[in-house]
Amino acid sequence: xxxxTITKEIRDTIIELGGTDAYKCYQCGMCTxxxxxxxxxxxxxxxxxxxxxxxxxxxxxxxxxxxxxxxxEELFRCVGCDNCLEYCPRGVNxxxxxxxIRRILVDYEVLPKTLKxxxxxxxxxxxxxxxxxxxxxxxxxxxALPLFIPEMEYAYFACCIPAYDAQARKIAxxxxxxxxxxxxxxxxxxxxxxxxxETLRNFGAEKVFKEIANNNITAxxxxxxxxxxxxxxxxxxxxxxxxxxxxxxxxxxxxxxLFAKLIKDKKIIPVKPLKKKVVYHDPxxxxxxxxxxxxxxxxxxxxPELELLEIENFTRKDSVCCGAGSGGLWLDWQKGERMSxxxxxQAVDTDAEILAVACPYCLIMxxxxxKTMNLNLQVKDISELLIESL
Amino acid sequence: MEIIVCLKMxxxxxxxxxxxxxxxxDILKVRLVYTTNEADNYALETALxxxxxxxxxxxxxxxxxxxxDEVLRMGLAKGADRAIxxxxxxxxxxxxxxxxxxxxxxxxxxxxxxILTGCIATDDGGSQIGPALAAxxxxxxxxxxxxxxxxxxxxxxxxxxxxxxxxEKKELHLPALLTIQTGINxxxxxxxxxxxxxxxxxxxxxxxTKLGIDIKAIESLTILERMYMPKIEAKAQFITGSDxxxxxxxxxLVKEKAGL
Amino acid sequence: xxxxxxxxxxxQIKDICFxxxxxxxKIASAQKKEITSVILSDNCQPIADTIKxxxxxxxxxxxxxxxxxxxxxxxPVLSNxxxxxKPTVTFIGHTGxxxxxxxxxxxxxxxPLLTDTFDIELSSDKLLAxxxxxxxxxxxxxxxxxxxxxVTVRAxxxxxxxxxxxxxxxxxxxxxxxxxxxxxAIPEQSKFLEYGEVPTTGIDITKxxxxxxxxxxxxxxxxxxxxxxxxxxxxxxxxxxxPIIDAGWLPKDRQVGSSGKTVKPKLYIALGISGAFQHISxxxxxxxxxxxNKDPEAPIFSVAHYGIVGDLxxxxxxLANRIKEMKA
Numbered sequence: 002x003x004x005x006t007i008t009k010e011i012r013d014t015i016i017e018l019g020g021t022d023a024y025k026c027y028q029c030g031m032c033t034x035x036x037x038x039x040x041x042x043x044x045x046x047x048x049x050x051x052x053x054x055x056x057x058x059x060x061x062x063x064x065x066x067x068x069x070x071x072x073x074e075e076l077f078r079c080v081g082c083d084n085c086l087e088y089c090p091r092g093v094n095x096x097x098x099x100x101x102i103r104r105i106l107v108d109y110e111v112l113p114k115t116l117k118x119x120x121x122x123x124x125x126x127x128x129x130x131x132x133x134x135x136x137x138x139x140x141x142x143x144x145a146l147p148l149f150i151p152e153m154e155y156a157y158f159a160c161c162i163p164a165y166d167a168q169a170r171k172i173a174x175x176x177x178x179x180x181x182x183x184x185x186x187x188x189x190x191x192x193x194x195x196x197x198x199e200t201l202r203n204f205g206a207e208k209v210f211k212e213i214a215n216n217n218i219t220a221x222x223x224x225x226x227x228x229x230x231x232x233x234x235x236x237x238x239x240x241x242x243x244x245x246x247x248x249x250x251x252x253x254x255x256x257x258x259l260f261a262k263l264i265k266d267k268k269i270i271p272v273k274p275l276k277k278k279v280v281y282h283d284p285x286x287x288x289x290x291x292x293x294x295x296x297x298x299x300x301x302x303x304x305p306e307l308e309l310l311e312i313e314n315f316t317r318k319d320s321v322c323c324g325a326g327s328g329g330l331w332l333d334w335q336k337g338e339r340m341s342x343x344x345x346x347q348a349v350d351t352d353a354e355i356l357a358v359a360c361p362y363c364l365i366m367x368x369x370x371x372k373t374m375n376l377n378l379q380v381k382d383i384s385e386l387l388i389e390s391l
Numbered sequence: 392m393e394i395i396v397c398l399k400m401x402x403x404x405x406x407x408x409x410x411x412x413x414x415x416x417d418i419l420k421v422r423l424v425y426t427t428n429e430a431d432n433y434a435l436e437t438a439l440x441x442x443x444x445x446x447x448x449x450x451x452x453x454x455x456x457x458x459x460d461e462v463l464r465m466g467l468a469k470g471a472d473r474a475i476x477x478x479x480x481x482x483x484x485x486x487x488x489x490x491x492x493x494x495x496x497x498x499x500x501x502x503x504x505x506i507l508t509g510c511i512a513t514d515d516g517g518s519q520i521g522p523a524l525a526a527x528x529x530x531x532x533x534x535x536x537x538x539x540x541x542x543x544x545x546x547x548x549x550x551x552x553x554x555x556x557x558x559e560k561k562e563l564h565l566p567a568l569l570t571i572q573t574g575i576n577x578x579x580x581x582x583x584x585x586x587x588x589x590x591x592x593x594x595x596x597x598x599x600t601k602l603g604i605d606i607k608a609i610e611s612l613t614i615l616e617r618m619y620m621p622k623i624e625a626k627a628q629f630i631t632g633s634d635x636x637x638x639x640x641x642x643x644l645v646k647e648k649a650g651l
Numbered sequence: 652x653x654x655x656x657x658x659x660x661x662x663q664i665k666d667i668c669f670x671x672x673x674x675x676x677k678i679a680s681a682q683k684k685e686i687t688s689v690i691l692s693d694n695c696q697p698i699a700d701t702i703k704x705x706x707x708x709x710x711x712x713x714x715x716x717x718x719x720x721x722x723x724x725x726x727p728v729l730s731n732x733x734x735x736x737k738p739t740v741t742f743i744g745h746t747g748x749x750x751x752x753x754x755x756x757x758x759x760x761x762x763p764l765l766t767d768t769f770d771i772e773l774s775s776d777k778l779l780a781x782x783x784x785x786x787x788x789x790x791x792x793x794x795x796x797x798x799x800x801x802v803t804v805r806a807x808x809x810x811x812x813x814x815x816x817x818x819x820x821x822x823x824x825x826x827x828x829x830x831x832x833x834x835x836a837i838p839e840q841s842k843f844l845e846y847g848e849v850p851t852t853g854i855d856i857t858k859x860x861x862x863x864x865x866x867x868x869x870x871x872x873x874x875x876x877x878x879x880x881x882x883x884x885x886x887x888x889x890x891x892x893x894p895i896i897d898a899g900w901l902p903k904d905r906q907v908g909s910s911g912k913t914v915k916p917k918l919y920i921a922l923g924i925s926g927a928f929q930h931i932s933x934x935x936x937x938x939x940x941x942x943x944n945k946d947p948e949a950p951i952f953s954v955a956h957y958g959i960v961g962d963l964x965x966x967x968x969x970l971a972n973r974i975k976e977m978k979a
């Protein structure tokens with residue numbers, strides 16, 4: 002086949018699947034400088050080349066095995082933090098372009114095996130750990146938490162990570178305890194509602210995303226759940242911004258939004274002091290992508306004697322990603338090449354004793370970096386800090 | 392070199408729980424992801440590498456229902472030249488013998504130098520079809536091959552992995568059949584060009600009638616009576632006591648389980 | 652009649668033969684049948700001597716061409732024997748040799764084949780075999796529609812005949828020697844060249860039956876050598892979690908986990924591993940998991956079969972010594 006035909010075909014296929022933004026790019030390179038990968042010397046991730054390569058159809062155009070392997074690794078590097086989108090002078094949504102490319106590849110099983118396995122596990126048992134469907138609410142049994150019934154006002158969905166992981170479970174437990182103390186009527190979402198699949202959509206497993214999302218919507222409607230509290234910003238963003246076009250009518254509220262409201266309404270009153278220096282990390286998905294910056298801070302500021310710190314120059318919409326989005330939680334980058342290492346170093350430099358997070362992914366990534374780098378810093382979810390004060 | 396590669400579509404059960412269905416004769420297939428059998432991917436990669444080195448064509452064959460096309464298209468996207476799907480209810484109901492006979496009938500009409508199959512399928516784990524097929528075609532075969540060398544275009548030198556870290560080295564005369572061990576190479580990803588070209592490559596479908604197959608001759612020789620879950624041991628017994636007591640109990644346990 | 656093919660390599664009879672003999676004795680006594688062992692070799696007598704108290708008859712075929720296993724050459728010999736004596740069932744080991752030969756043999760005779768079985772039931776007209784499917788997650792019972800049939804037997808499923816209670820007493824096999832004739836074209840089709848050894852650099856931990864995995868709990872690199880020695884002593888391979896790879900103490904091909912390898916060994920010993928889910932997902936299907944960790948809440952204990960809460964650096968030397976004593 003002549004070269005012109007081949008590359009046009011590649012370009013057109015990507016554009017068709019959602020990559021139109023590639024045409025807006027005029028190669029200023031802002032995205033490359035703002036990408037968190039830019040802060041890691043060993044990694045040379047040229048973000049602006051992505052729209053350029055789409056325009057000339059130079060995506061996975063080689064037929065050489067080694068070249069393709071390297072390219073696949075690079076195409077799954079983007080974690081969807083949207084720092085590029087925040088500052089792009091043309092509003093190019095690089096994330097959309099990357100997702101369009103990934104959709105083509107995933108259809109032919111061209112993706113890192115780790116991610117393929119995650120998709121298989123979620124498809125088969127509703128969670129990325131591959132644990133049994135029925136075990137989703139086991140964490141709640143120890144706290145005698147009821148399942149949601151229509152008479153209740155809110156349902157609580159803990160996210161697969163806290164639900165199934167011994168390390169992150171503390172987030173769900175602390176959150177449930179806080180909500181219980183407020184006397185809000187709530188119950189746990191039943192285990193026929195599976196993973197929100199935001200990660201799957203972001204790494205290109207669109208078909209699986211749609212199938213499970215539709216099942217979730219049906220199950221939630223059947224349970225008559227109208228308002229749902231979620232722990233993960235990823236569940237939050239996908240239910241708020243992506244599920245409605247599939248027919249969902251569920252109103253989502255993030256735990257930090259709920260906590261802030263409960264405190265404001267004096268339904269819960271933080272009294273026990275926590276005399277610690279706490280630096281807050283804005284999760285990309287909660288902050289930059291959904292503009293929720295103040296509520297988490299309001300919650301922290303309401304805790305007596307807590308000193309709230311900020312990471313100068315990299316706060317709020319300039320927050321640096323922990324690296325777990327779009328499948329990053331599962332992929333393994335070499336030591337010295339990890340995004341979360343950058344962020345914890347920034348946190349340590351503020352002299353904080355505690356790094357406060359509002360997302361289970363951030364918790365896992367930062368705890369891991371701290372252990373690997375042997376740093377003197379604790380990671381706590383906002384719910385954990387709050388329950389200690391009530 | 393004219394190479395034929397046999398591919399099988401299997402459910403990916405490596406990362407999921409597997410349960411028996413209500414008939415007791417099959418697994419619950421409701422939420423399973425289907426993909427190419429792992430060892431077959433290595434066989435296909437072997438064929439593609441040989442094609443790159445010696446020229447010729449690679450033909451894919453698979454027995455199964457229409458959705459098997461996914462596996463065949465992926466193989467074509469990676470660089471195979473044509474694909475053949477053998478689909479018929481009669482084939483589905485059969486055992487490994489049936490499958491071998493059906494593939495043999497299809498291959499009998501094709502000129503070939505080498506047939507490659509995966510060494511084992513992750514669903515039934517029978518490891519039968521490769522050599523059974525070779526016997527039906529009256530060609531020599533070697534199973535669990537992890538190294539291949541072509542000599543003078545008429546002979547193969549192969550390494551087979553045996554137990555205890557021993558290799559067996561043999562020489563086979565072409566035409567021959569090899570079943571390929573996993574890990575022999577690194578299966579490639581298809582390129583986007585490959586994916587686009589795959590749609591235009593020939594994928595022919597044959598049923599029992601079109602194959603001209605004698606139904607009696609492909610009847611199964613075995614019956615799957617039932618499937619059931621193996622016994623599961625209870626979890627997490629804590630071994631307690633003084634360090635000495637613990638080490639003794641532990642040593643006994645390790646000795647038993649490690650087969651010392 | 653129950654027949655079994657004696658597997659040998661470089662003059663040594665393989666252990667699986669003693670297991671197949673146990674199976675054969677078990678069935679033969681229940682069904683009042685006789686056992687015939689078949690030896691194809693360049694020197695049958697020493698092998699025949701080893702097994703003659705465990706079967707009724709031995710058929711020997713001797714020739715230099717039979718010295719080393721070769722499906723194409725063994726095939727006509729075995730086919731003729733099976734056609735001649737019409738055994739109800741023929742056992743072949745499910746080994747590197749057996750998986751090469753059995754399907755070819757069964758197919759050329761158009762008789763049923765049941766592979767990789769761990770148990771057999773034979774009644775007057777029915778043969779039932781038990782085997783695993785889906786990577787060991789499911790068991791299946793398969794029957795043969797007709798007899799004779801061939802069965803390949805999984806190693807480690809039966810006791811060796813010498814210690815088994817199934818031994819039929821007072822057996823002393825009569826030996827029959829059959830002549831060897833072969834179409835000269837056949838040895839040209841398929842030639843045995845030589846045996847070799849798998850290169851030891853780059854171990855595939857997914858193929859190891861016993862794995863000793865280390866995590867951050869081992870604290871320092873210098874503690875690794877004692878663990879390595881222990882692993883050798885119990886015939887296992889070293890594996891690890893990602894932090895060990897990061898530290899450069901072990902190569903990447905030893906990593907177990909969602910971004911490393913998924914393993915299913917018979918025995919998995921986790922030392923100083925907390926059990927982060929990325930690691931657990933790579934080993935939770937191991938047959939027996941023993942975990943040692945200082946922290947009683949460590950998530951690894953939720954998948955382990957046996958747990959020890961303690962200091963691995965104290966327990967390991969004691970354990971290693973015990974093993975040495977037991978092996979002596």
